[in-house]
Amino acid sequence: MGGDLLLPLLFAGVLLYGLWRQVDVFAAFTDGAEKGLAAAVGVLPALVALVTAVGLLEASGGLELLTRLLAPLAGAIGLPGEVVPLVLVRPVSGSGAMAVFSSLLGSAGPDSFAGRVGSVIFGATETVFYTVALYLGSGLPRDSRRCALAGLLGTAGAVAVSVFICRLLPGG
Secondary structure (H helix, E strand, O other): HHHEEEEEEEEHHHHHHHHOOOOOOOHHHHHHHHHHHHHHHHHHHHHHHHHHHHHHHHHOOOOHHHHHHHHHHHHHHOOOOOHHHHHHHHHOOOOHHHHHHHHHHHOHHHHHHHHHHHHHHHHOOOHHHHHHHHHHHHHOOOOOOHHHHHHHHHHHHHHHHHHHHHHHOOOO
C-alpha cells in the first residue's frame, strides 16, 4: 500500500520544492523534455544500426559459426561451450542475451557449471555497443574505437573472472 504512493508523493514533493524555490516548474519540465527528446533523436541512428546488425548476425547463422570457431579457445580457459553464445551476444544486445541466457538455463540447468558461469557473466557484463552508442550519441567524446575496446576488454575480464570464481565454488 505504501509503495503505491511513493511516486505520486515524490512527484508532489518535487513540484512543491520547485514552487517554494520560485522556479517556473512547467518551463523547467518542458525544457528538460525538449533536451531529452533531442538526445533520443541523436542516439536513434546508432541504435537502429545496432538492432539491424544483431538481426543479421542471428539470421545469417553467424552466431553459430562464431560459436563453433571459438569453442576451442573457450575450452582452453575453462569456459563451457554452451556459454559461448552468451559471451558473443551480451556485448551487442541485452534482449538477445536474455534469450540466449534463458535457453542456456533451460538446456544446461541453473545448478550446472555452465548455468552458474552464464549467470555470473550475465550479471557482470554490459551491452557494450549499446552503451557506447548512447555515450557517443549524447555528444560526448567521439573516440568510438577506444570506448568499444575498453568495454570489450572489461567483458573479457569479466568472463575470465566468472570462470575462475565459479571454479572456486562447490561443484566447480
